[in-house]
Amino acid sequence: MTTIFEGAPPALQPDQPEEAAALSRLHARLETDAAASDLLDVAYRTVDTPVGALLLAATREGLVRLAFEREDFDTVLEALAARVSPRLLASPARLDAAARQVDEYFAGTRRTFDVPLDWRLTKGFRRTVLEHLAGIGYGVTESYTQVAAATGSPRAVRAVGTACATNPLPIVVPCHRVLRSDGSLGGYLGGLDAKRVLLGLEAAA
Template sequence: MTTTTTADGGALARLHARLTSDAERAGLLDVAYRVADSPVGPLLVAAGERGVLRVAFAVQGHDAAIAELAARVSPRVLEGGRRLDPVLRELDEYFAGTRRVFDVPVDLRLLDGFRREVVDTLPRVPYGATASYAAVAALAGRPTAVRAVGTACARNPVPVLVPCHRVVRSDGTPGRYAGGDAAKATLLALERAAARPSPAAGDGA
């Protein structure tokens, strides 16, 4: 993914990258983040030592996401860091339609209780498929907690990596999405297209 730097000028950007690398080697960097371009707009991706902590859409406010990480995880948050290379590579593959499952670890410490149980359940909804809020509630072991599932999806700290976009209303309509309705439609369309079987050799178009 193409990363977007907030620094003006190549020299300043290189200095920032070097300082971040030095901080990471010295164990002084708890959370690293980058802002990367994607088909659903700029994504802020942040990771700690245990895994990816946050993926935030522009409409959610990147500054707000950084402030939450500083308040709830550690104030030692810096832009850059090599620990983000694996997740950015996997996101590139996902958006290219060549990756269906993410292998990078996620760190869900920003969630607790039933919301975390719901988010833990979401990867069980297959790539290219959807499930209703009611179905996810049943998978999470609380079939009557449909509204709570909607809240948990809205609070999912790592959208795209953990596929809350695959959860739809019982009538099949997409429903709301933290990244915006257009982003949800884009992700679902991407997965449907990539999951569609290719025509067999010799079949007429």
């Protein structure tokens, strides 16, 4: 089944306001019909934030992916189509609650996220690590070594780093709160500038 992406294909991009409005109505109807017919497995939308645009994607179980623009949204959507379901569609309303909480977090009025999560994109030790990260408090940091010890595998420091680097739900599952033992930033999927912004936001609260 063909993956459904937002907007018209390049050859059909509207060049008149009337065409744009018609395509918008068509997309809205497609979204409604897909949901009513139980054909929509993955809904997605984007939100603008101080660290750039973010892609949010959710299944019926919950938020399954949060991606930074530097990951390339088309690539992320293609991976979701392959790993979760090809029946995906831009459906902003389905992600209103998650988008609102992301906005509140960056506004400094939210310290914890309260949205259901779909963990299917991670498993084994990586999931164990991410579930631990979900419990690291706002404004608190731990080292990769501390996380390894807390998850029962004190020698698995490198594996902890890999789990953070492949976290499908950054920010909501706060891998940005994990630092090197010397206090330096280490790596970050969203880039070190984004990690600095997130840590600075929480430190200022």
